[in-house]
Amino acid sequence: MHTLIFRTIAPYLASLMVLFSIFVLLRGHNEPGGGFIGGLIAASAFAIYGIACGVAPVRRALYFHPMAISGFGLLVSALSGGVSLFMDMPFLTGQWTEIDVLGLPVDISTVLFFDIGVYFVVVGSITSIALALEEREHA
Amino acid sequence: METILAATVAVFFAVSIYLMLSKHIIRILLGVAIFSNAVNLTIFTAGRVVREVPPIIPEGLDTPDRITANPLPQALILTAIVISFSIFAFLLVLAFRAYQELGTDDTDGMRVAEPEGEALPPLGY
């Protein structure tokens, strides 16, 4: 896929998709969206970038290895489930608190961190499968 | 509605089992993919189909005031889709690698792990 148009547009498209995936992740609590679908959008962004510009630039852009990213996500999810055990509540009970960001109250919860963890798991694992397949095609 | 869905499930199962009986890995994989979709549709049908009444509790109540659509089957199907999707992705990569390395996708020809015509084990010494 070495067309000039695609190669020129792919980095912008990919970054736009990653931004959109974060938006989908964060709106997921009360509206359609969430970690899984957001992660898929981000993973497809990296896949498009890989198809256009090759796998090596994607790996450089990600900096961390995709599997390490999904490991981090798994850790975040598991730990956010464990927070409630310290509050004398069973595993995975949602804990809510409100913080003040620039004068606006923002709800923060362990559920959100669980979803962020899911996002990273999906981004990491799907990107690593996609990159492995693309690498093989180019080899 | 349930009847139509049940008939669709039956067609899905029939197609998937027919494909899985094939000797070629790629057809078996397609069969497995349809098989898991057949099961997802079964879960959907098993959860009873109620349309156009979202399971949302009205303002001021703490239970829904009428029979609503069942949200649980969708959660179950979503889980099952995610799992079968990831396993299917793995299987595709595996089948592709096996095809590249072994040079065949015919299960009759895949005898590397269990070679045919092995010598008998020694009977004594």
Next chain:
Amino acid sequence: MAIEPGQAVDLSGAMVLAPATPADWLVVGPVAIPIVTGAILLMVRHETRLHAGLAVAGLLAALLCNIGLLARVLDQGPLVMTMGRWLPPFGISFAADALGASLALVATLVAVVCALFATADIGAVGRRYGFYPFMMLMMAGVGGSFLTGDIFNLYVWFEVFLISSFGLLVLGSQHKQLDGATKYAILNLVGTTLFLTATALLYGTFGTLNMADIARKADGLRENAPLTTLAVLYLLAFGMKAAAFPVNFWLPASYHTPRIVTAALFGGVLTKVGVYALLRTLVMLFPPELELLSGLIAWVAAATMVIGIMGALAQTDLRRVLGFVVISGVGVMLAGLALGTSEGLAGTVFYAFHSMIVMTALYLLAGVMNGLGGSYSLSKLSGLYASNPLVAAFALLLMLAAAGLPPASGLWPKVMLVRASLDSGQPWLAFAILATGFLTTLALGRVFILTIWRPRVVAGPETPASPYLGYVALAVLSLPVVVMGLYPDPVISVAERAASAILDAPAYIGTVFPEGAAQ
């Protein structure tokens, strides 16, 4: 009922309001600790030197948790924790009874030994490709399967350990592994999809997925609902996972292909999860259907044990011999399920403990023998008694154990099962168990004679691998084998507690649904 805005909602109708106790930590630990360790291992995948230590530490922590859980369950009865405080059956319950907790404990013990053995067996490349993370996630899946109280959640844990086992199986990507893994993956996926099909129909029938809820509603639905169909589907699906006779062919096709420590972990743990799931569904959820199917299960059991061990007699590769011995052991466990009596089930549970430890030890022994003799082939591997008498000692003990001869642990479960079959008026099943013991003695005795007594026929490797770590692993596993053989009373009592835990469904239901909490 209407509520005013701002008024506090009464949560007791939807949530568990009792504060969590330290017991909750024990139920979650065996699953959460391996997941967290696996996640950390994935993050440090390039620091391969850290892997072994982290994995062993994580598994030891899980082992401690399991010991605490079992002690607590034996002391005070089943332990229940419902995720996210939602009242069961709406929340997903984790319910540890004596059966699940004891099997989880033995499985974790076996995994600790495998992780130790792997420190020498798996090099930096294998670690970078994720041996230890996959192993931890697989153990999380296995622990979750043993402890969960929700049938859909059981399916999820099955898939967790299944997909991790795929990763372990192809690690190294030799041609043989790709071939074996393709068959293993496809057939196991079909098996778990059948499980999901059964669960879909069960949900359509019961409207609930909580196993305690299913057990208490089953009697009321038995008149009209197709419960026999469900029981048969579960029998087929879990029979496939357990490698019971007509659906066992994925096991000998794949278990000899991966690294020996992977094969040891699979051979020890995975088929027993299938047996556990059979016990849980058929004995606890569908007892009348089990009675109806017991004739069929008895035939399947007899065929699995006899045909399995005959397969072992015909093999030239040591690992494939062991694969067939695993299958034959599954047949022995199914015999107790077919009988369905308290003693028969206790025999099955005891045999599961024994089989997990002994099969893992036998595979690890095969690894040590390969390191010393340079081959797995029975026509080449030879002369080990002359070079390493200690291997011969371990081999003798473990083969006696697998064949069910004293002084090792295989004797007592077989005694229990034989007596249970005679008591239930099925002497032919007792005969099949005894004949299997005899054939196992022949099959493994042949292996012993050829590999250990026979003078060396082919020159071994120039520099044999150091067997000392293997000796440590084998010693750790042989200790319970000998102790269970010479002093079986505590284990028999645990097995009997486990059997009564699944036979006594009302007690289990009572813990998940305390009086008056939910209707």
